[in-house]
Amino acid sequence: xxxxxxxxxxxxxxxxxxxxxxxxxxxxxxxxxxxxxxxxxxxxxxxxxxxxxxxxxxxxxxxxxxxxxxxxxxxxxxxxxxxxxxxxxxxxxxxxxxxxxxxxxxxxxxxxxxxxxxxxxxxxxxxxxxxxxxxxxxxxxxxxxxxxxxxxxxxxxxxxxxxxxxxxxxxxxxxxxxxxxxxxxxxxxxxxxxxxxxxxxxxxxxxxxxxxxxxxxxxxxxxxxxxxxxxxxxxxxxxxxxxxxxxxxxxxxxxxxxxxxxxxxxxxxxxxxxxxxxxxxxxxxxxxxxxxxxxxxxxxxxxx
Amino acid sequence: xxxxxxxxxxxxxxxxxxxxxxxxxxxxxxxxxxxxxxxxxxxxxxxxxxxxxxxxxxxxxxxxxxxxxxxxxxxxxxxxxxxxxxxxxxxxxxxxxxxxxxxxxxxxxxxxxxxxxxxxxxxxxxxxxxxxxxxxxxxxxxxxxxxxxxxxxxxxxxxxxxxxxxxxxxxxxxxxxxxxxxxxxxxxxxxxxxxxxxxxxxxxxxxxxxxxxxxxxxxxxxxxxxxxxxxxxxxxxxxxxxxxxxxxxxxxxxxxxxxxxxxxxxxxxxxxxxxxxxxxxxxxxxxxxxxxx
Amino acid sequence: xxxxxxxxxxxxxxxxxxxxxxxxxxxxxxxxxxxxxxxxxxxxxxxxxxxxxxxxxxxxxxxxxxxxxxxxxxxxxxxxxxxxxxxxxxxxxxxxxxxxxxxxxxxxxxxxxxxxxxxxxxxxxxxxxxxxxxxxxxxxxxxxxxxxxxxxxxxxxxxxxxxxxxxxxxxxxxxxxxxxxxxxxxxxxxxxxxxxxxxxxxxxxxxxxxxxxxxxxxxxxxxxxxxxxxxxxxxxxxxxxxxxxxxxxxxxxxxxxxxxxxxxxxxxxxxxxxxxxxxxxxxxxxxxxxxxxxxxxxxxxxxxxxxxxxxxxxxxxxxxxxxxxxxxxxxxxxxxxxxxxxxxxxxxxxxxxxxxxxxxxxxxxxxxxxxxxxxxxxxxxxxxxxxxxxxxxx
Numbered sequence: 003x004x005x006x007x008x009x010x011x012x013x014x015x016x017x018x019x020x021x022x023x024x025x026x027x028x029x030x031x032x033x034x035x036x037x038x039x040x041x042x043x044x045x046x047x048x049x050x051x052x053x054x055x056x057x058x059x060x061x062x063x064x065x066x067x068x069x070x071x072x073x074x075x076x077x078x079x080x081x082x083x084x085x086x087x088x089x090x091x092x093x094x095x096x097x098x099x100x101x102x103x104x105x106x107x108x109x110x111x112x113x114x115x116x117x118x119x120x121x122x123x124x125x126x127x128x129x130x131x132x133x134x135x136x137x138x139x140x141x142x143x144x145x146x147x148x149x150x151x152x153x154x155x156x157x158x159x160x161x162x163x164x165x166x167x168x169x170x171x172x173x174x175x176x177x178x179x180x181x182x183x184x185x186x187x188x189x190x191x192x193x194x195x196x197x198x199x200x201x202x203x204x205x206x207x208x209x210x211x212x213x214x215x216x217x218x219x220x221x222x223x224x225x226x227x228x229x230x231x232x233x234x235x236x237x238x239x240x241x242x243x244x245x246x247x248x249x250x251x252x253x254x255x256x257x258x259x260x261x262x263x264x265x266x267x268x269x270x271x272x273x274x275x276x277x278x279x280x281x282x283x284x285x286x287x288x289x290x291x292x293x294x295x296x297x298x299x300x301x302x303x304x305x306x
Numbered sequence: 307x308x309x310x311x312x313x314x315x316x317x318x319x320x321x322x323x324x325x326x327x328x329x330x331x332x333x334x335x336x337x338x339x340x341x342x343x344x345x346x347x348x349x350x351x352x353x354x355x356x357x358x359x360x361x362x363x364x365x366x367x368x369x370x371x372x373x374x375x376x377x378x379x380x381x382x383x384x385x386x387x388x389x390x391x392x393x394x395x396x397x398x399x400x401x402x403x404x405x406x407x408x409x410x411x412x413x414x415x416x417x418x419x420x421x422x423x424x425x426x427x428x429x430x431x432x433x434x435x436x437x438x439x440x441x442x443x444x445x446x447x448x449x450x451x452x453x454x455x456x457x458x459x460x461x462x463x464x465x466x467x468x469x470x471x472x473x474x475x476x477x478x479x480x481x482x483x484x485x486x487x488x489x490x491x492x493x494x495x496x497x498x499x500x501x502x503x504x505x506x507x508x509x510x511x512x513x514x515x516x517x518x519x520x521x522x523x524x525x526x527x528x529x530x531x532x533x534x535x536x537x538x539x540x541x542x543x544x545x546x547x548x549x550x551x552x553x554x555x556x557x558x559x560x561x562x563x564x565x566x567x568x569x570x571x572x573x574x575x576x577x578x579x580x581x582x583x584x585x586x587x588x589x590x591x592x593x594x595x596x597x598x599x
Numbered sequence: 600x601x602x603x604x605x606x607x608x609x610x611x612x613x614x615x616x617x618x619x620x621x622x623x624x625x626x627x628x629x630x631x632x633x634x635x636x637x638x639x640x641x642x643x644x645x646x647x648x649x650x651x652x653x654x655x656x657x658x659x660x661x662x663x664x665x666x667x668x669x670x671x672x673x674x675x676x677x678x679x680x681x682x683x684x685x686x687x688x689x690x691x692x693x694x695x696x697x698x699x700x701x702x703x704x705x706x707x708x709x710x711x712x713x714x715x716x717x718x719x720x721x722x723x724x725x726x727x728x729x730x731x732x733x734x735x736x737x738x739x740x741x742x743x744x745x746x747x748x749x750x751x752x753x754x755x756x757x758x759x760x761x762x763x764x765x766x767x768x769x770x771x772x773x774x775x776x777x778x779x780x781x782x783x784x785x786x787x788x789x790x791x792x793x794x795x796x797x798x799x800x801x802x803x804x805x806x807x808x809x810x811x812x813x814x815x816x817x818x819x820x821x822x823x824x825x826x827x828x829x830x831x832x833x834x835x836x837x838x839x840x841x842x843x844x845x846x847x848x849x850x851x852x853x854x855x856x857x858x859x860x861x862x863x864x865x866x867x868x869x870x871x872x873x874x875x876x877x878x879x880x881x882x883x884x885x886x887x888x889x890x891x892x893x894x895x896x897x898x899x900x901x902x903x904x905x906x907x908x909x910x911x912x913x914x915x916x917x918x919x920x921x922x923x924x925x926x927x928x929x930x931x932x933x934x935x936x937x938x939x940x941x942x943x944x945x946x947x948x949x950x951x952x953x954x955x956x957x958x959x960x961x962x963x964x965x966x967x968x969x970x971x972x973x974x975x976x977x978x979x980x981x982x983x984x985x986x987x988x989x990x991x992x993x
Contacts, residue, residue, distance in 0.1 A: 195723055289420065
């Protein structure tokens with residue numbers, strides 16, 4: 003230790019002076035770890051309880067409450083939830099709902115990225131009359147979340163005959179301009195000289211977009227995609243209103259159905275409800291975990 | 307905007323068309339419709355409407371349950387902001403300070419972001435269930451017999467808990483990225499100028515986090531208003547009864563359950579104005595952030 | 600300073616010197632293509648160019664310049680003088696409000712940048728960050744529909760010339776500043792343009808690299824015999840690179856000429872102060888009663904030139920042409936008070952006051968610093984006279 007000590011520090015005084023500081027620091031570190039462990043328990047504890055309880059028999063849960071240990075009925079429960087038909091028609095399975103959720107997440111994310119990139123490209127890189135009008139019209143959508151205009155939106159979609167259709171489900175959700183805004187900010191941060199160099203190199207609007215702008219936006223697109231996939235997957239209110247056809251139910255929408263069945267049941271299928279909750283959270287959670295860095299980047303950048 | 311742009315042609319209109327069509331169909335039209343029907347009294351059976359001026363506004367806001375709901379929304383929003391921001395800030399400060407295990411902590415604390423509000427609601431229902439819920443057991447151990455779904459107060463507590471819990475990861479991520487954005491040299495300068503770590507935090511670090519905090523405040527208010535719909539809907543099991551509901555949930559209830567189109571629209575318009583004000587504030591803040599950086 | 604007054608002759612002489620040297624190198628194709636020596640038409644004609652922005656601001660106020668075959672012309676001036684705007688008008692990146700620009704005899708006002716037969720090096724290089732060096736060089740050719748073998752040959756040739764062969768498969772982010780600079784030049788070379796445009800290309804490099812790249816640009820341009828416009832705010836760059844310098848101020852041309860000419864006979868106080876470091880001493884003076892006065896003092900070493908009307912003038916004297924001598928050694932001269940000495944290595948600067956005016960002089964550092972009561976001397980031939988009001992040379 004002494005060999006490694008700072009040669010500039012006065013040798014005899016150093017250990018005596020350093021010890022209280024080190025001790026205070028160590029104490030602070032321990033305190034921080036305690037806070038964080040408490041936080042991890044707070045955030046992850048409910049998930050653990052949910053998963054563990056889903057592997058128990060509902061009768062046990064009903065009499066003894068939610069469980070922290072493994073109940074051994076993992077395969078049975080999840081097989082039932084995934085493969086056994088349910089709902090009023092008896093045809094809706096967990097697998098189908100998961101698949102529908104994937105479609106909604108992908109459709110929402112891809113649709114939003116494509117549409118908003120094109121619009122942002124027009125707004126930033128073209129000079130044309132009504133450019134600012136177009137910008138403000140799109141901007142206005144930020145002012146009104148779907149939840150506030152839910153009833154008239156429903157009526158419009160109904161009038162267009164788009165109830166129980168994927169376009170009717172996805173398009174109104176895409177109307178908000180968050181991603182357009184983000185791409186606009188991003189495009190503006192790209193140095194002007196790149197466009198100038200590309201023009202001298204003979205690239206027109208199409209070439210510039212395909213050869214330069216899209217490749218440069220790759221990481222941004224990926225980040226937005228992750229966020230939007232999760233947001234799309236997690237949609238609840240709009241799918242709940244829009245889709246009455248059970249074959250279109252997403253897994254998050256399915257939560258509502260569980261509760262309807264639940265009310266009035268003698269011993270509800272707690273395990274199945276909890277398994278469904280796990281299935282509904284697992285895919286987006288995996289996406290967030292696997293692409294953690296990109297996800298954080300996307301979140302922090304888009305919300306800015 | 308850009309120094310050099312492509313000249314006028316039909317291309318930009320073509321590029322904008324998809325977004326503008328969607329905005330026109332699914333945003334402008336419904337919003338206009340909401341505004342229009344907020345001034346009309348519509349007969350759900352015969353479909354004819356009479357112009358009633360501001361009657362819908364007056365009627366729906368003067369109803370007793372509107373006041374109750376507005377009051378609850380305020381309490382709900384403030385509680386979520388305080389609880390969620392407070393816990394997230396403490397966690398972010400600790401995550402920023404620990405030397406070891408930073409990234410596993412970070413991962414464990416942020417992944418809950420991915421959980422849909424209704425799924426959080428479902429877990430909440432279970433946790434607070436009178437028979438099987440461990441949180442109800444805990445409350446009973448404290449001498450508090452929780453009756454979520456029956457008692458107004460208990461339901462409110464459960465809803466606030468779940469909604470605030472669900473928002474912790476977002477706040478945590480932003481606080482942590484804000485903390486990590488503070489230049490190291492500044493902390494070192496503070497360490498030389500001030501002995502007490504706590505004082506250093508409140509006088510140097512926290513003021514530097516102020517833009518992040520303001521911004522998060524707006525985000526949390528928006529969340530409490532709109533994105534908690536799923537939490538509330540699931541926790542009430544679709545049966546509001548005598549339980550607390552937020553204003554946004556009430557718009558939905560009056561519109562879809564109560565078939566009160568005009569009243570629901572009037573409430574929508576009021577919320578629109580509130581969101582509008584909030585957005586203006588938000589943009590002011592963003593502008594300021596840009597100026598500072 | 601070996602540059603002669605006659606830019607064309609100078610360029611020719613340099614070309615003659617450089618040509619045999621470059622012959623063994625592998626640039627014959629490009630050099631040949633770039634020198635269609637048959638026509639006498641200047642490569643570039645800027646004829647009364649005006650740039651007015653929609654908000655009414657005027658950046659360029661009627662500039663007329665010609666750039667000859669193989670000539671390197673430097674636009675120099677302080678920031679905001681319109682030099683970059685003028686360059687961008689030539690490139691086609693800014694519209695031309697009034698006037699005409701002709702490249703190789705063809706009016707290009709309405710021509711797209713890609714069709715103007717120019718190439719440009721940007722201040723921040725503007726390399727496409729997601730493409731490799733090779734792709735960066737090839738991109739413009741690909742867009743023109745050049746066939747693949749031809750592209751590969753040209754890229755290889757340019758890479759060899761710039762010694763960037765080893766980096767062809769790297770991304771720009773993996774290159775140093777100097778290497779990026781070379782790639783940016785390579786992107787120009789592969790295009791075989793009739794005109795190179797340089798927009799402050801060295802301003803992002805450190806001082807040492809800047810000097811080196813400056814020389815390389817000069818050599819390369821000589822070797823390729825391609826006309827070039829080079830924009831800079833650095834007068835040293837302008838002096839060292841240019842066949843001809845165009846000094847711009849407030850969107851107008853102050854002076855056009857060979858570097859030596861601009862240095863020796865600045866057309867205005869603006870040019871006098873801008874070209875040369877340290878800047879020329881500019882001292883308010885008065886011609887009266889057949890003598891030149893600064894304040895109350897008569898300047899003993901300067902008889903007013905014949906035929907100059909009495910009145911107020913600005914007297915110009917280059918620091919390197921002024922001498923400070925102890926009064927004991929030599930009679931006459933203006934009394935000089937020494938305030939500060941700055942050592943520059945080979946020379947030193949003496950800051951002081953003479954007849955109430957601040958004066959800087961440069962002296963050989965090998966000589967001792969003069970002591971005792973001092974006086975300022977200058978050769979009458981080294982004095983410049985400018986109109987006190989308009990600043991133009993008298």
